[in-house]
Amino acid sequence: MSSSVSPATRLLQQVRIAATDCVLYFHPESSATVAMGARAAAEGRIAASHRRWPVVSQLRRDVELIGLTQVQVHHAHGLAKWFSVGDAKEYAFDVVVIRLPSERVAFYQLVLDTVKVLKPGGRCVVVGGNEEGIKPAAKVLESVFGKCAVMGHAGGHRLLMSVRGERVDISALQPLVAPFDDVQSFLEVSHVLRGSPLSVFTRPGVFSWEHLDEATATLVEHMHVPERADVLDLGCGAGVLGAVAGRLLKHGTVTLVDADSEAIRCATGTMECSGTARWRVLASDVTEAVRDERFDVVLCNPPFHVGKTTDLTLPVRFIEEAAQVLRPGGTLQLVANRKLPYEWELERVFGNRRTVFDGNRFKVLSATRE
Ligand SMILES: C[S@@+](CC[C@H](N)C(=O)[O-])C[C@H]1O[C@@H](n2cnc3c(N)ncnc32)[C@H](O)[C@@H]1O
CATH class of the missing domain: 3.40.50.150 (Vaccinia Virus protein VP39)
Structure with missing residues (x-):
């Protein structure tokens, strides 16, 4: 065999x-x-x-x-x-x-x-x-x-x-x-994010489904979303980043993508209650579903755990594919555990990078498409 x-x-x-x-x-x-x-x-x-x-x-x-x-x-x-x-x-x-x-x-x-x-x-x-x-x-x-x-x-x-x-x-x-044997049941958690309450819908197996992840919260605090922009929430999970971005926008769109079917259902619930005007949630392998579109901002908290080890294959794909769907002048804004060496990847792919926030456990990095 x-x-x-x-x-x-x-x-x-x-x-x-x-x-x-x-x-x-x-x-x-x-x-x-x-x-x-x-x-x-x-x-x-x-x-x-x-x-x-x-x-x-x-x-x-x-x-x-x-x-x-x-x-x-x-x-x-x-x-x-x-x-x-x-x-x-x-x-x-x-x-x-x-x-x-x-x-x-x-x-x-x-x-x-x-x-x-x-x-x-x-x-x-x-x-x-x-x-x-x-x-x-x-x-x-x-x-x-x-x-x-x-x-x-x-x-x-x-x-x-x-x-x-x-x-x-x-x-x-x-x-x-119970209650998740009913496919229409969601855990609804309310968080105050950037000064206003947001209801987040989650289900078992969706990233950090029982509490707000610290890295997500860090990016929420430090991300910059212009009033007019097309925003991509890459690997959206329950849709926290996309929903907060939607509230910061005056004009523009929010697109949320994820590979996980349950994340898509949860992010849809979160967006429905977010008050965002123009949004959609799509199933996608990284940016596959939006490959021919262009965005001004890509937000992400890249997945890096595979089992009990650290594997950077996916985050590297996230960074490379984000660069391909950004308009010139558009920014990738990501959050990462401090020990992860994403600066090198951003330099390699974008030729630039900026540290927006450097905390005890997490950092927020950005890179601009030239
Ligand atoms: C660290 S979680 C972040 C979720 C959400 N952005 C947040 O901060 O709460 C990473 C997300 O990437 C998604 N993901 C993993 N592999 C993916 C892929 N190949 N394409 C798209 N999304 C993927 C996971 O399902 C998960 O929801």
């Missing part, structure tokens, strides 16, 4: 799928996993949902390229948005495969969604790493379905399986997810 196949994908090769099965993939790791299921269930139906836009667009490209016409791919966390109870018959599945997400509540949501669509006798399969919480995940399956079997181990990962009997018990799980 090729060593380039991840342990999770390798384990999923063990799952038996019949030709007529209907299979649902939540949060799949790769197109390979979904393609494997689609080939086996040649007469069935395959659906997949993932909250990260780059994964979804890659998956859509791949299934089209391979000609897997029975596969539907949704940009969503679990069933959020694309499923309604009226669809229950049409969307009954023989197998639901969950690639364990890193956030606990996000996993619980996927298990509750599984219960909504798994046929009696159907299988719920979960794959994930020991470091990712696969052992506690087994306890969750056991409490819901009564039993959970470990079907395989590979490279520090496990494959779990539960069969849906006549009864399932979600009484222990539901309080841990």
Whole structure:
């Protein structure tokens, strides 16, 4: 077997799928996993949902390229948005495969969604790493379905399986997810930002969803938004930067982009209540959705954590792509942890940079497109 196949994908090769099965993939790791299921269930139906836009667009490209016409791919966390109870018959599945997400509540949501669509006798399969919480995940399956079997181990990962009997018990799980098992429920938090209160809408798994991030608050305090400008909030999360920018504008537009489907839903709620006149929220891999447009200000608090390590690949892309969508004279304004060496990147890409604020933990930097 090729060593380039991840342990999770390798384990999923063990799952038996019949030709007529209907299979649902939540949060799949790769197109390979979904393609494997689609080939086996040649007469069935395959659906997949993932909250990260780059994964979804890659998956859509791949299934089209391979000609897997029975596969539907949704940009969503679990069933959020694309499923309604009226669809229950049409969307009954023989197998639901969950690639364990890193956030606990996000996993619980996927298990509750599984219960909504798994046929009696159907299988719920979960794959994930020991470091990712696969052992506690087994306890969750056991409490819901009564039993959970470990079907395989590979490279520090496990494959779990539960069969849906006549009864399932979600009484222990539901309080841990409530009220967010309702896709229309949001946590609404009010903050006073630049002198006025702002309602921010969030959900589990969205960046800093339970409190205002200190770096975000630092950029809010120090960002400069002219009265007339087209502003891009790059990697908007729940939309705090875009909403504050919208209030500082007298004329102009605010565009918010993010890769996370839940962030997009939350930012939409935040913007609706912000009083901003002209705004939109788009799914995008960095600036992909606005590549042909131009802005006067790009605001961002770039993502840099991947698991427990620091990875600067994404922030570098954020800086490079911000430069491409700025008008001459336009500015990128970003906030970063003091230890992150973004000054070099700004110099390399823009040929200039300015320190707007230098605090104990965070700094705000800006660079101007020449
Ligand atoms: C550090 S958070 C900042 C969120 C928000 N701007 C704030 O300050 O509260 C970074 C955001 O970038 C988003 N993100 C990560 N990768 C992305 C990508 N490839 N394209 C667009 N957004 C991405 C994440 O979903 C997350 O919401």
